[in-house]
Amino acid sequence: MTEELRTVGERLGEIGRRFDDRNWVLGTSGNFSAVLSRKPLRLVITASAVHKGTLTPAQFLEVDEAGAVCGRRAGKPSAETRLHLDIVKARSAGAVLHTHSVWGTILSDLHADSEGLAIEGFEMLKGLDGVATHEHREWVPIVANDQDMARLAGRVRAVLERDTRVHGILLRGHGLYTWGRTIADAERHVEILEFLLEAVGRRSQPWR
Amino acid sequence: MTEELRTVGERLGEIGRRFDDRNWVLGTSGNFSAVLSRKPLRLVITASAVHKGTLTPAQFLEVDEAGAVCGRRAGKPSAETRLHLDIVKARSAGAVLHTHSVWGTILSDLHADSEGLAIEGFEMLKGLDGVATHEHREWVPIVANDQDMARLAGRVRAVLERDTRVHGILLRGHGLYTWGRTIADAERHVEILEFLLEAVGRRSQPWR
């Protein structure tokens, strides 16, 4: 294992423990990746079927731009590697984080017909990259879930091309994909979007 | 204490601390078991009336296929040992975990008349052994609770025989029983089913 892969794995492992404490990666749900190099594109990504709350550097793999494993082959890469690579390319992202929270799951279902939900008026929005005011209206697209990874990746790419200003995408009944220029940016985006989804979800229930 | 019992006890103790952090085993609720050997059948199981958040290997017992304690006798086995043995036999399970969460408790009551609840459309379902798509429809049977352990075990056996594809069973007003080929599989099943029960429960409340 290269020193760089180990360092990135340790950092993503800390994030996993943090998210696990908040029940955002229960079971073996979620997957995380970070860019090791741009040219050629090399991505560090969590192996398939490992728990994100107890990640060790040995549970990460290095893949090339086609998703093929480079070097050591301890386990296979997450089935959703394609989505990570597409997001990295479309957004010049340095890291992609995917979480499964209860609120994200519920809202992705309740708003599926509108193919997204709008979040506005929250100061928390300012934590999203490039957002300067709570008056910002953040559109979170919702994409139909699919076990055919090529088809699902196609839908996600279409959304990334169409909605160029979004910071995250919900897969229906599945969870949140978000990203950032750095690992820290992506981590902050998860925390902000999960907070906002919970706030929007709770506010959408009836009040006396 | 055999080295094997100690190792299994330590592993189940870690799971207990994890579940306790999520309030799934408050009071002295819940009980955990794992198979030590198949022939003859030997099960490691939590002693009765101990807190699952602070388990030590000394709080586990070894029982035979009739539920009689083998060797050391520090405490008595959980009153629900019968259920663990029946599940192990009917499902060739390597571990059985029983939790008491608020959402599981509420839903087991709300859906008692239908003798179960169906969960479908969630990506999380794919974490259940043998499930390959979110389009899967998971039936979670609900069994009437009973203090007569022979009668309760009879009901659970009937469900296990009838609903051969289920991954867990709710006892009404009581909690969740789930299992897996390995301890890790059973732990993952608890996390997934508890996540899904919370998601289904929250989604079942009214929305504006």
Place this chain on the structure above:
Amino acid sequence: MTEELRTVGERLGEIGRRFDDRNWVLGTSGNFSAVLSRKPLRLVITASAVHKGTLTPAQFLEVDEAGAVCGRRAGKPSAETRLHLDIVKARSAGAVLHTHSVWGTILSDLHADSEGLAIEGFEMLKGLDGVATHEHREWVPIVANDQDMARLAGRVRAVLERDTRVHGILLRGHGLYTWGRTIADAERHVEILEFLLEAVGRRSQPWR
């Protein structure tokens, strides 16, 4: 400080950290006591205005049956010492624990007119001392809150005399008092009653 007071203080301190993790003693709310001796009656009790999540043995005091401080006088005893002593006498309790949870607070208000709420049908009830079946109906009396400690203590004594089988009492808009023969019994009663209050509270909201 006697060795005994230190030992009891450390044990109650652990309980405080556990309850604090669950947000049952936010601010400086709650107070804990345990019996050091019966004849003469000596009670270890948390000092007033300390945080229950960071208790040290030095934050406990020893009081006699009249509530007067014995020996070392580092701080004053909790204003609610009277209630602790009355419960210890009326119930031969070895420990009394008082918590302030959100669910307990809300329910104590919603059911104030009925002067209590009934909890039944939950397996968790069996964790209460002397309860052998989930068919048990646990009555949790609700007492009007009062800043006049003599008057409040009088109301609590009246309830303890009338409802001889209860395991806990809610003070309206204030929180839960529970107790047990040992510190472990009292701790278990808090966990069980707080679980049940949350379950009853969530189930009392509308369902689709």
Place this chain on the structure above:
Amino acid sequence: MTEELRTVGERLGEIGRRFDDRNWVLGTSGNFSAVLSRKPLRLVITASAVHKGTLTPAQFLEVDEAGAVCGRRAGKPSAETRLHLDIVKARSAGAVLHTHSVWGTILSDLHADSEGLAIEGFEMLKGLDGVATHEHREWVPIVANDQDMARLAGRVRAVLERDTRVHGILLRGHGLYTWGRTIADAERHVEILEFLLEAVGRRSQPWR
């Protein structure tokens, strides 16, 4: 770094970890300050854009009464430094803590038209400085959020002058500002107000 700044930074860092565990400072939300000296006024305040769950003393800055950085200049002070200074002056506060909870965010929006919400009848209110009874009626003013810091500070100053007995202020869709004579008082006020906001929020949803 002076020894005093380091000590204060460590204490505020502990508070940050505590609040982060409760999801009150997700993303890089929130900011904390404490008075180092009164004459001349020197404030220790969190640097802008740092996570409050992992604060180190190096992530704090010292500012004067105009908000200009004194000495070492590692990062820039929080954009909301003006609000901290105004609160410190208007209330002779020794510390100011700002948190972003889901319940505070939702309620600040639901009650925005009344420019505040009243909280009464809770024993927890007694943890607020100077409050002696649960019959106290605490008014929590809600101020319209604004990215123009001078304008926002003006509104907050107007509220501080008008509502001289309040212990905290909600910025709409943004979060809670509270303060105290000491850091411990301010920390306690956060815990109490966040508890009360959750209790009021949950109680405001319909009941069967």
